[in-house]
Amino acid sequence: MTATTQDHAHHEAEPTGLKRWLVTTNHKDIGSMYLLFSLAMFLVGGAMALVIRAELFQPGLQVVDPYFFNQMTTMHALVMIFGAVMPAFTGLANWMIPLMVGAPDMALPRMNNWSFWLLPFGFAILLSTLFMPGGGPAGGWTMYPPLMLQTGTAFPFVIFAIHVLGISSIMGSINVIATILNMRAPGMTLMKMPLFVWTWLITAYLMIAVMPVLAGAITMLLTDQYFGTTFFSAAGGGDPVLYQHIFWFFGHPEVYILILPAFGIISTIIPAFTRKPLFGYSSMVYATASIAFLSFIVWAHHMFTVGMPLAGQLFFMYATMLIAVPTGVKVFNWVATMWRGAMTFETPMLFALAFVFLFTIGGFSGLMLAIAPADFQYHDTYFVVAHFHYVLVTGAVFAILAAAYYWLPKWTGHMYSERLGQWHFWLSVIFVNVLFFPQHFLGLAGMPRRIPDYSVQFADWNMISSIGGFGFGFAQLIFVWLLYKCIRGGQKAEARAWEGAEGLEWEVPSPAPHHTFDTPPVVR
């Protein structure tokens, strides 16, 4: 792919200082704000995780009271999903999609600004519930009724905050789709788009389809609580299991919303550090679309134990197992890309390689959970906790870190400290396994999730897991320090910061100028 680029410096004077960030419509500014917000939420959610691991370090109750523990498990999930991972991907989309498709900015820059600023507003409300009478939500991030309806003063605030976060996500998705479909540079056909753009396009469609479903479900919770409806109340002719169906019709595609952009990142980084084109580009696109389609017909595997007809169990079991096929295509393609490549192991590549290994472990434990009769044993145990943390931490979070290392030179104009990056990677990859691998054993031995105390036979692995948790948590502070240093200075980055990097984003200088592609590049 070749391109010509031009950067014009004829834009009118723009606000500076705080106002610049408040009213900015620039995709790079908004991308940076999303990413920094995500980092802040990652640290807040991480602190909540450490409260959980501190309590579970030993059997018995010693650090927090059980009700606060339940608030921590609930808020940790909500913060990490809606505050850390989703905004990180949206930040990456904002920064990179216009650069990758050769567009001057996002299609709807003002809505972009609004999408971002709804987030701090929503999270201020959500986090403030921890200080309200009765505390924050404590019924789990899934907010199942009737348990969720027992939340105190915080209840309407939680519902409102999640609506706000959902609106932000929907607006962000509309912006991404409108940009990709309408603002690609001449010559950039759909099948020439970088994989990161493709995976984000499909993710945006998923969000459009399922965020309103979540909004509908929690609006019904609200009306059940305050307006006399009985959507989920058996006493009034409703059905609490209906909520689970609606929630997981949102919830399972949500899992793919959290992982598909990660697939795009890994498909970008592995070819760059292997110095080979991606193996099987079109099969990657079709595999992503297949995973997105399948994500809509597997939701009830989260609720095998509620009691459903055998035919239903079989359908959801086999449909879930089918997801292994397109996912296997992807893993095969990443490995085939590396085959006989001239590989080097800079930090982005290390995180990408760890992703391929460790996400696959999460995939395999997912297959185990998909087996309906076996799931009756695994359900609501620490095995599930281990599974989704392999998918979301060593999967989604590792991909976000890989992306941050890969594109930091483009964002800041400086190379990060490779030595600190290597320390960050190795400490993270060791401690994350110390943290989550023992949770498989705990779950198989029968330890339930979401409990502040446990039977003494689970003590050893819990202690090891907690040590891993604190190690992993503190390893992330290296990244914060590295980031600070990289923003402040360092070795100047070239336009093409990585020898094997391909794509339009590497055609513009580093750091990327405030305005790029005023004249569309020509893609051949």
Added chain:
Amino acid sequence: MINREVDRRTRRNIRWTVLLLALVVLGIYLGVFLDRL
């Protein structure tokens, strides 16, 4: 407001894309309730 740096035809296409997606979102949101009413 739509990006001013693109031509009229692209702006019109963006407007249609947004309208269609907004209708889809509204339809799904209301559809969740219609199922129970």
